[in-house]
Amino acid sequence: MSVSGEMILAGRPTRGEGAPFAASNPATGSAIAPDFPTATRDDLERACAAADDALAPFRALGPADRALFLDRIAEELAADANAIVERAMAETGLPRPRLEGELARTMNQLRLFGRVLREGAYLDIRVNKALPDRTPPRPDIRLSMVPVGPVAVFGASNFPLAFSVAGGDTASALAAGCPVVVKAHSSHPGTSELVAKAVARAAAACGLPDGVFSMLFGNGADIGAGLVADPRIQAVGFTGSRAGGTALIAIAQARPQPIPVYAEMSSINPVLLLSGALEQRGEAIGKAFAAALTLGAGQFCTNPGLLLAVEGQGLDSFVSSAAAAIRATTPATMLNRGIHRAYCAGVRRLASHPAVTPLAQGVSGDGWVCQTALFTVSARDFLAHPELHEEVFGACSLLVRCRDAVELRTVLAALEGQLTVAIHAEGADDQAQAAWLLPLVERKAGRILFDGFGTGVEVCDAMVHGGPFPATSDVRTTSVGSLAIARFLRPVCYQNTPDTLLPAELRDANPLNLPRTCR
Ligand SMILES: NC(=O)C1=CN([C@@H]2O[C@H](COP(=O)(O)OP(=O)(O)OC[C@H]3O[C@@H](n4cnc5c(N)ncnc54)[C@H](OP(=O)(O)O)[C@@H]3O)[C@@H](O)[C@H]2O)C=CC1
Numbered sequence: 108m109s110v111s112g113e114m115i116l117a118g119r120p121t122r123g124e125g126a127p128f129a130a131s132n133p134a135t136g137s138a139i140a141p142d143f144p145t146a147t148r149d150d151l152e153r154a155c156a157a158a159d160d161a162l163a164p165f166r167a168l169g170p171a172d173r174a175l176f177l178d179r180i181a182e183e184l185a186a187d188a189n190a191i192v193e194r195a196m197a198e199t200g201l202p203r204p205r206l207e208g209e210l211a212r213t214m215n216q217l218r219l220f221g222r223v224l225r226e227g228a229y230l231d232i233r234v235n236k237a238l239p240d241r242t243p244p245r246p247d248i249r250l251s252m253v254p255v256g257p258v259a260v261f262g263a264s265n266f267p268l269a270f271s272v273a274g275g276d277t278a279s280a281l282a283a284g285c286p287v288v289v290k291a292h293s294s295h296p297g298t299s300e301l302v303a304k305a306v307a308r309a310a311a312a313c314g315l316p317d318g319v320f321s322m323l324f325g326n327g328a329d330i331g332a333g334l335v336a337d338p339r340i341q342a343v344g345f346t347g348s349r350a351g352g353t354a355l356i357a358i359a360q361a362r363p364q365p366i367p368v369y370a371e372m373s374s375i376n377p378v379l380l381l382s383g384a385l386e387q388r389g390e391a392i393g394k395a396f397a398a399a400l401t402l403g404a405g406q407f408c409t410n411p412g413l414l415l416a417v418e419g420q421g422l423d424s425f426v427s428s429a430a431a432a433i434r435a436t437t438p439a440t441m442l443n444r445g446i447h448r449a450y451c452a453g454v455r456r457l458a459s460h461p462a463v464t465p466l467a468q469g470v471s472g473d474g475w476v477c478q479t480a481l482f483t484v485s486a487r488d489f490l491a492h493p494e495l496h497e498e499v500f501g502a503c504s505l506l507v508r509c510r511d512a513v514e515l516r517t518v519l520a521a522l523e524g525q526l527t528v529a530i531h532a533e534g535a536d537d538q539a540q541a542a543w544l545l546p547l548v549e550r551k552a553g554r555i556l557f558d559g560f561g562t563g564v565e566v567c568d569a570m571v572h573g574g575p576f577p578a579t580s581d582v583r584t585t586s587v588g589s590l591a592i593a594r595f596l597r598p599v600c601y602q603n604t605p606d607t608l609l610p611a612e613l614r615d616a617n618p619l620n621l622p623r624t625c626r
């Protein structure tokens with residue numbers, strides 16, 4: 108399958124009529140053919156109208172048939188795997204093994220939601236049968252989940268497959284029964300086209316209504332903002348910058364009918380290095396930290412951007428080992444000019460900050476490459492300068508040196524919400540300190556992990572990839588793992604409803620054989 112510059116408009120390959128743009132190869136800075144004409148307001152209108160029309164028939168399909176659709180998307184992606192990976196390599200500068208792994212993860216996510224649909228627990232079916240003899244009598248009351256309606260998904264630049272056109276947001280929204288309109292990320296339009304065509308082929312093969320899936324090219328301020336404002340869109344999935352996420356939240360809140368925006372934005376993922384762990388294995392943790400920091404040029408929202416540790420010999424051995432590993436890191440190509448520019452500006456800001464001292468820098472290079480950087484600051488200065496708490500997206504981290512555990516806790520308390528907090532602990536004293544810190548850690552992050560780093564999110568039932576603002580805009584949810592489907596469902600209760608009028612999953616005979624709570 109070749110890239111031709113087409114969007115998917117209500118299930119069909121369509122050439123936009125708006126101003127065209129081209130992708131750039133971040134390794135060379137040169138444009139990659141072809142041009143991608145963008146969507147017009149009319150295209151946006153058609154995509155949203157078709158999505159709205161598709162809602163009822165897509166819901167009526169039932170979980171088992173939607174599972175077949177998700178499995179079929181995975182098959183279509185597998186059939187086009189080589190073309191998708193090669194185009195993504197050219198558009199993102201990410202290496203083949205990373206993209207092959209990401210494609211496999213994308214297919215597994217789709218299949219995971221297929222399993223979720225077949226198991227049926229996501230519907231949280233509750234049946235309270237009538238109690239006519241009770242005083243007062245209880246009516247028959249039954250609850251199930253329904254799709255919220257058409258969902259807008261914004262592809263992320265840093266995961267061109269797993270968080271993009273057929274990524275976790277799209278997979279979980281489709282699984283919930285919501286038609287999806289994707290606003291493609293302009294950094295990888297060719298990859299987006301290939302993936303969108305795979306989704307469209309799957310939809311056609313499953314005989315689904317046209318409007319179940321659309322994917323539009325266009326800039327954020329116009330097509331992106333228009334999509335969130337469209338009255339037919341009922342929820343938004345987004346991964347990207349804090350500025351972008353908060354802009355979309357403002358648009359969604361200003362609508363006559365406000366809607367939820369599930370935005371995953373900014374996180375510096377504090378790593379707490381407790382004294383016992385540093386004394387026992389400071390050197391090994393230093394090496395492991397440098398590897399986690401530089402993975403994918405640090406372009407992960409789970410990147411370890413902040414280290415908190417108490418001064419001492421263990422910390423010294425951590426620092427010398429991490430610094431040596433960082434000095435040896437070769438420059439890696441970043442995703443695009445904007446992300447490279449923002450990274451360089453962030454590193455310059457830290458380097459020129461009077462309270463901050465550089466500890467190590469990686470090898471530098473030409474072009475849009477990431478030169479790894481590690482800085483340090485005292486806890487006192489960190490607390491006095493909130494601007495040091497901001498994310499620098501890329502392989503840059505800041506070590507906060509604390510006088511004692513109480514000061515470390517004070518620093519942690521001053522931080523904003525996070526996706527992850529990692530704790531390195533060894534021995535009884537560290538365990539006791541971790542137990543003392545955990546209630547605070549729980550308030551800060553959606554995922555707490557021991558003796559590791561947050562990069563590399565497992566896609567499974569127990570995963571939480573979320574957290575308090577600004578990590579995400581809704582602390583109650585996750586964008587990775589099977590619980591992500593809950594973002595796109597809402598409960599509906601049926602009272603004294605004739606059996607034949609109930610959704611199949613609520614009928615007395617339980618024809619779909621799904622689990623239910625009956626009391
Ligand atoms: N924490 C994280 O997980 C991530 C953080 N980032 C951060 O984001 C920066 C830029 O990266 P990028 O991926 O382009 O993220 P952006 O947030 O800039 O863009 C993401 C998507 O949102 C759209 N968008 C952005 N602003 C608006 C707006 N005001 N109204 C409507 N749509 C909008 C963009 O459209 P368009 O580009 O067409 O305008 C794009 O499709 C990085 O330097 C990094 O700091 C990036 C990726 C992940």
Ligand SMILES: O=C(O)CCC(=O)C(=O)O
Nearest residue numbers: 406407408409562563564
């Ligand atoms: O590490 C992961 O797999 C998830 C990363 C992520 O969500 C992001 O970087 O935007």
